[in-house]
Amino acid sequence: MYDWLKSYKQIMCGIVGFYGEQKNKEEIIKRMADRIKHRGPDGEGYYTDDKIALGHRRLSIIDLEGGVQPMYTKDKSKVIVFNGEIYNYMALKEELKEKNYEFQTSSDTEVLLYGYEEWKEELPKKLRGMFSFAIWDIENKNLFCARDHFGIKPFYYYKKETENGVEIAFGSEIKSFLEYPDFEKKLNKKLIGPYLSFSFTPTNETLFEGVYRLLPGTSLNIKDGKMDIKRYYDINFDEKEYKFEDLVEEINKTMKDSVEHHKIADVEVGSFLSSGIDSSYLVTLAKPDKTYTVGYAEDKYNEIDYAKDLTSKLGITNVSKKITKEEWLKAIPKFLYHMDEPSSDPSAISLYFVSKIASKDVKVVLSGEGADEFFGGYNYYREEVDMKLYNKLPYFIRHFFAMCFELFPEFKGRNFIVRRGKKLEDEYVGVNKIFSEKERKKVLTCEDTLKNKDITKPFFDITKENSNIVKMQAVDIRNWLLNDILLKCDRMTMANSIEGRTPFTDREVFNLARTIPVEYKVTKDNTKVALREAAKREIPTEAYKKKKLGFPVPIREWMKEDEFYNEIKNTFEQEFVSEFFNQKYILKLLEDHKNNKKDNYKKVWIIYSFIKWYEIFFLGKAVPENV
Numbered sequence: 001m002y003d004w005l006k007s008y009k010q011i012m013c014g015i016v017g018f019y020g021e022q023k024n025k026e027e028i029i030k031r032m033a034d035r036i037k038h039r040g041p042d043g044e045g046y047y048t049d050d051k052i053a054l055g056h057r058r059l060s061i062i063d064l065e066g067g068v069q070p071m072y073t074k075d076k077s078k079v080i081v082f083n084g085e086i087y088n089y090m091a092l093k094e095e096l097k098e099k100n101y102e103f104q105t106s107s108d109t110e111v112l113l114y115g116y117e118e119w120k121e122e123l124p125k126k127l128r129g130m131f132s133f134a135i136w137d138i139e140n141k142n143l144f145c146a147r148d149h150f151g152i153k154p155f156y157y158y159k160k161e162t163e164n165g166v167e168i169a170f171g172s173e174i175k176s177f178l179e180y181p182d183f184e185k186k187l188n189k190k191l192i193g194p195y196l197s198f199s200f201t202p203t204n205e206t207l208f209e210g211v212y213r214l215l216p217g218t219s220l221n222i223k224d225g226k227m228d229i230k231r232y233y234d235i236n237f238d239e240k241e242y243k244f245e246d247l248v249e250e251i252n253k254t255m256k257d258s259v260e261h262h263k264i265a266d267v268e269v270g271s272f273l274s275s276g277i278d279s280s281y282l283v284t285l286a287k288p289d290k291t292y293t294v295g296y297a298e299d300k301y302n303e304i305d306y307a308k309d310l311t312s313k314l315g316i317t318n319v320s321k322k323i324t325k326e327e328w329l330k331a332i333p334k335f336l337y338h339m340d341e342p343s344s345d346p347s348a349i350s351l352y353f354v355s356k357i358a359s360k361d362v363k364v365v366l367s368g369e370g371a372d373e374f375f376g377g378y379n380y381y382r383e384e385v386d387m388k389l390y391n392k393l394p395y396f397i398r399h400f401f402a403m404c405f406e407l408f409p410e411f412k413g414r415n416f417i418v419r420r421g422k423k424l425e426d427e428y429v430g431v432n433k434i435f436s437e438k439e440r441k442k443v444l445t446c447e448d449t450l451k452n453k454d455i456t457k458p459f460f461d462i463t464k465e466n467s468n469i470v471k472m473q474a475v476d477i478r479n480w481l482l483n484d485i486l487l488k489c490d491r492m493t494m495a496n497s498i499e500g501r502t503p504f505t506d507r508e509v510f511n512l513a514r515t516i517p518v519e520y521k522v523t524k525d526n527t528k529v530a531l532r533e534a535a536k537r538e539i540p541t542e543a544y545k546k547k548k549l550g551f552p553v554p555i556r557e558w559m560k561e562d563e564f565y566n567e568i569k570n571t572f573e574q575e576f577v578s579e580f581f582n583q584k585y586i587l588k589l590l591e592d593h594k595n596n597k598k599d600n601y602k603k604v605w606i607i608y609s610f611i612k613w614y615e616i617f618f619l620g621k622a623v624p625e626n627v
Helices: 003-007 025-035 089-097 108-126 174-179 189-198 244-262 277-286 304-314 325-339 347-358 371-375 379-386 395-405 414-420 437-443 452-461 468-494 507-513 529-536 562-572 575-579 583-594 601-618
Strands: 011-019 043-048 052-060 078-086 129-137 142-147 156-162 165-171 211-213 218-223 226-231 269-272 290-295 317-322 364-366 499-501
Touching: 011 025, 011 078, 011 129, 025 043, 025 052, 025 174, 052 078, 052 129, 078 108, 089 108, 108 129, 108 142, 108 218, 156 174, 165 174, 165 226, 189 437, 189 452, 189 601, 244 277, 244 507, 244 529, 269 277, 269 347, 277 304, 277 364, 277 371, 277 529, 290 304, 290 347, 304 317, 317 347, 325 347, 325 468, 325 562, 325 601, 347 468, 371 468, 371 507, 371 529, 379 468, 437 583, 452 468, 468 499, 562 583, 562 601, 575 583, 583 601
Parallel strands: 269 290, 269 364, 290 317, 364 499
Antiparallel strands: 011 052, 011 165, 043 052, 078 129, 129 142, 142 218, 156 165, 156 211, 218 226
């Protein structure tokens, strides 16, 4: 079935570029590309003319001898830099051949070039894969860029208005802009408040003023100094009626197809493996020669034994490592440097270490991102099922209770009453909400005017006819999955010069997942109901029963120990911190956590992460090399 994929040619990488009237383009673009050398240590290539500069760093995975970028059309009228892989490129190639296009290589990069010649801005709609690319029409002086449907591959741009029109710099990572002469490094203070609530920056803007992320499913076009951004794809849900057995069969069929496509490479493909259903299912379907797991000395944070149980039954290798507290703490600055923005997700550091051990053997790894968002995997969703009886109370009664309970200090059950007494559209920001808008006013000393519900409104608008569970999925797919889950996978793998592939986060997988009825996603007993049943039929252990852990980290306990507690305390007490945070308040959060008065570890960590990130990017604190 997959014989055609044997000719697949691919190179993963990092891309950079700029459009504008810069002198010394060759020198600038080289420096920008060197900033992200970790994304492509195997090679580099450049194109410049009077209007544009393009750069490419190469990580060779397939077509190890060919496929050098930038790549040109045969007549040298167009040039491309591309990061990603297009799974349906052979079908598109045949379609283009019928239109008399001639190909010089067997790469999907060339298919993008001629696909753009034929279909122009409609090209991204025809693609199945993960991608970010920039195509420069040399003759017509037109720049066209696009990002994949779900945002697996990153694309940032820095925009500046001039008297001659817009100028932009763009790239796979924000840090490349530090080498762009016109980049003015300023903190985007208005996003600090939303960051504290969502646990990441939840808009197309970033914490660097003037730097934007090109959103998933959108394209960017520049002609004669005028920029236009268009959406070519958006998520939507259309539940269908299924017999449960038929649905489970369809999930297995679709996942096997996706895994086969994601395994294609001319180098060995490994896989990350935790104790849970998602990675266990992928490993069982893919059966890679090697899998990789990390854990900690504390038993409840150690998934290594579960992983080895599965791999022994499958007859494959598991390479594991226990991360020490000292290693984890030392890695924080390097993790934040590679993330580009602060992160509230301490598990990303675990991902950094598992990527590091995998990089000794392989250049490609499979990972389970997307399963929870597509198939309904978060326990938070179960509240809609578990509390149906309470939800039947008239809204005005629940709202009255919420207003009353909100006046009291926190106690067990209080947050539930407050949540259930507010409309989902006014309250829900994602599965990892940390600070409420009310508490942000106590924490912040800088202006905080951006409202959470203004950020989430577009996601609720596209699902206004759907159930609350589906509405939450939409918010999480376009926010949590994009700005935390996929972001950390890309950054932590690429920090170690390997590529992470995510078979769950696939257009064809979502085309099925979007049709699954709510009752086959979440019940009183479990989450990801249909997916678990599909996995149960494949996995030779009971991993399909496991509750979600992700990459658990003992950070809650470490914060109470003197070494980490003192590090955080000293960080919070620095003079510049008062520009952003109420130091007395955040120190109390830390003290209350240490003294077991409140479990504040998420609140402490998200603030600490911001401060350490600010030290690196705005105060010039050095990042350790040997971590």
